[in-house]
Amino acid sequence: MDSLRPALSMSSKKQALATSLCSLACLFLLSAGLLLAVGSHQFQAPWGRFARVQKAPAPPLGRGHHDVVAAPARDAGAGDLDGDQEEDAGPAPAPVPAGEEDGECDMFDGAWVRDDAAGYPLYEAAECPFQSDQVACRRNGRPDSGYEQWRWRPRGCGSRTRLGGAESLELCQDKRLVFVGDSLNRNMWESLACILYAAVPDRSRTRIIEDAGAEIFRAMDYNCSVEFYWSPFLVKLETKDDQSRALKLDQLPAMLQRTMGADVLVFNTGHWWTHTGKLRAWDHLERDGKMVEMTGEEAFNRALRTWARWVDHNVDPSRTRVFFRSVSPEHKSVSWCYNQTSPISNGTVAPWFPKSLVSIVERNIKSMRTPVTYLNITHLSELRIDAHPSVYTINQEGKPLNTEQLQQPIKYADCSHWCLPGLPDTWNVLLLASLMRPPTNVHLLG
Numbered sequence: 001m002d003s004l005r006p007a008l009s010m011s012s013k014k015q016a017l018a019t020s021l022c023s024l025a026c027l028f029l030l031s032a033g034l035l036l037a038v039g040s041h042q043f044q045a046p047w048g049r050f051a052r053v054q055k056a057p058a059p060p061l062g063r064g065h066h067d068v069v070a071a072p073a074r075d076a077g078a079g080d081l082d083g084d085q086e087e088d089a090g091p092a093p094a095p096v097p098a099g100e101e102d103g104e105c106d107m108f109d110g111a112w113v114r115d116d117a118a119g120y121p122l123y124e125a126a127e128c129p130f131q132s133d134q135v136a137c138r139r140n141g142r143p144d145s146g147y148e149q150w151r152w153r154p155r156g157c158g159s160r161t162r163l164g165g166a167e168s169l170e171l172c173q174d175k176r177l178v179f180v181g182d183s184l185n186r187n188m189w190e191s192l193a194c195i196l197y198a199a200v201p202d203r204s205r206t207r208i209i210e211d212a213g214a215e216i217f218r219a220m221d222y223n224c225s226v227e228f229y230w231s232p233f234l235v236k237l238e239t240k241d242d243q244s245r246a247l248k249l250d251q252l253p254a255m256l257q258r259t260m261g262a263d264v265l266v267f268n269t270g271h272w273w274t275h276t277g278k279l280r281a282w283d284h285l286e287r288d289g290k291m292v293e294m295t296g297e298e299a300f301n302r303a304l305r306t307w308a309r310w311v312d313h314n315v316d317p318s319r320t321r322v323f324f325r326s327v328s329p330e331h332k333s334v335s336w337c338y339n340q341t342s343p344i345s346n347g348t349v350a351p352w353f354p355k356s357l358v359s360i361v362e363r364n365i366k367s368m369r370t371p372v373t374y375l376n377i378t379h380l381s382e383l384r385i386d387a388h389p390s391v392y393t394i395n396q397e398g399k400p401l402n403t404e405q406l407q408q409p410i411k412y413a414d415c416s417h418w419c420l421p422g423l424p425d426t427w428n429v430l431l432l433a434s435l436m437r438p439p440t441n442v443h444l445l446g
């Protein structure tokens with residue numbers, strides 16, 4: 001492991017010290033709304049290290065998608081969305097001073113536009129050899145590819161969110177980006193690894209490393225590292241000697257220590273708390289080493305409080321940007337992902353995740369000392385009923401579904417994870433675009 005964790009060089013040690021010394025002052029200035037300090041080097045704010053990539057829209061990546069991909073005819077939904085072109089023409093605006101765009105640009109509100117000409121998908125499926133079978137929809141026989149070509153266009157953000165592989169690589173230079181959470185965060189990790197891998201000029205200088213439960217993508221020529229730690233509840237799930245499983249609401253898994261010092265931390269939790277019956281991963285809840293009984297909501301709230309306290313005590317906000325990704329929607333039952341080939345265009349989606357749990361997340365984030373950027377991707381993802389693997393996934397033997405299984409979508413379709421290339425690429429574009437803005441702009445308000 002040590003060889004993967006380059007020690008801090010002398011100069012970055014000094015810089016880290018300088019930034020942490022400044023952090024109190026910076027935070028004070030920020031909370032007072034005095035964002036003028038951002039440009040100055042003495043007040044090197046954490047996002048300052050990301051801000052220099054803010055520039056022109058991603059050029060088409062020149063890999064000839066238009067030839068390779070037969071774009072399906074535009075449907076009515078795409079036509080409607082395309083009527084609204086105001087932000088797409090012309091060069092990107094100059095970097096906007098922090099604070100100035102407040103109120104106009106909400107990256108998570110907007111519309112999906114069909115955009116195969118502007119670099120979507122960000123990589124071809126075949127360009128990501130390490131992609132896991134579960135979400136490699138093309139490899140598993142998905143015949144349509146239109147779902148790869150939609151771009152999220154935030155309302156009022158101009159072209160500030162149009163990042164491509166090259167910009168992503170530049171943002172990752174000399175950085176450690178760490179994802180912690182469930183398989184949906186793994187989906188997001190894998191997407192970012194694919195985006196970066198496809199953009200690296202010399203792909204032989206990259207690695208996928210499995211290290212004691214962590215999965216790590218490294219681009220050596222960029223000293224860029226993207227890591228995933230599986231922890232679906234964030235708090236510790238422990239299997240006892242008698243094989244019973246305890247969910248310890250006041251403890252975090254030891255591996256969380258390994259994420260310390262990362263430049264970016266992206267957390268999520270959600271789905272596993274809603275599992276019931278046989279799917280429930282724990283047999284009992286524990287606090288102070290004792291078995292306790294409480295409602296699911298109360299347990300969820302306690303777990304998030306444990307996590308929030310850990311972040312507040314262990315994360316240095318002058319060095320690390322913290323994100324919490326909102327719930328990734330499933331498309332089961334009423335709005336079912338099977339056979340869907342275009343996004344929902346009329347905006348009516350039945351939310352499936354308990355609103356009470358969403359409020360618990362938002363309340364806990366608001367109460368934290370550490371600025372946590374809420375990646376509010378739930379709504380934009382709800383529209384992407386077309387973007388799940390559906391039956392183009394694998395069965396329990398790890399093989400693509402056979403003819404018989406393909407005929408039983410109710411049993412076999414995966415309407416929770418997302419095909420790659422696909423929707424999680426957009427989550428990452430929004431994550432990287434958020435990195436270039438001060439955390440206060442995107443921190444939960446109110």
Ligand SMILES: *[C@@H]1O[C@H](CO)[C@@H](O)[C@H](O)[C@H]1NC(C)=O
Pocket residue numbers: 108109362374376379444
């Ligand atoms: C998340 O985004 C949705 C859709 O844009 C919006 O309705 C909701 O208020 C946002 N939530 C928060 C906490 O910002």
Ligand SMILES: *[C@@H]1O[C@H](CO)[C@@H](O)[C@H](O)[C@H]1NC(C)=O
Pocket residue numbers: 006007008009012173174175176223225
């Ligand atoms: C490599 O990246 C790490 C962060 O992951 C950073 O601490 C270190 O200083 C970088 N090394 C060099 C030589 O820049």
Ligand SMILES: *[C@@H]1O[C@H](CO)[C@@H](O)[C@H](O)[C@H]1NC(C)=O
Pocket residue numbers: 339
């Ligand atoms: C799903 O799509 C396939 C191929 O287009 C079609 O043959 C099948 O009837 C569809 N099934 C349903 C339930 O719509």
Ligand SMILES: *[C@@H]1O[C@H](CO)[C@@H](O)[C@H](O)[C@H]1NC(C)=O
Pocket residue numbers: 344345346347348
């Ligand atoms: C929205 O579109 C879906 C199908 O895409 C349809 O079932 C639903 O009735 C529509 N809702 C409204 C309000 O138009």
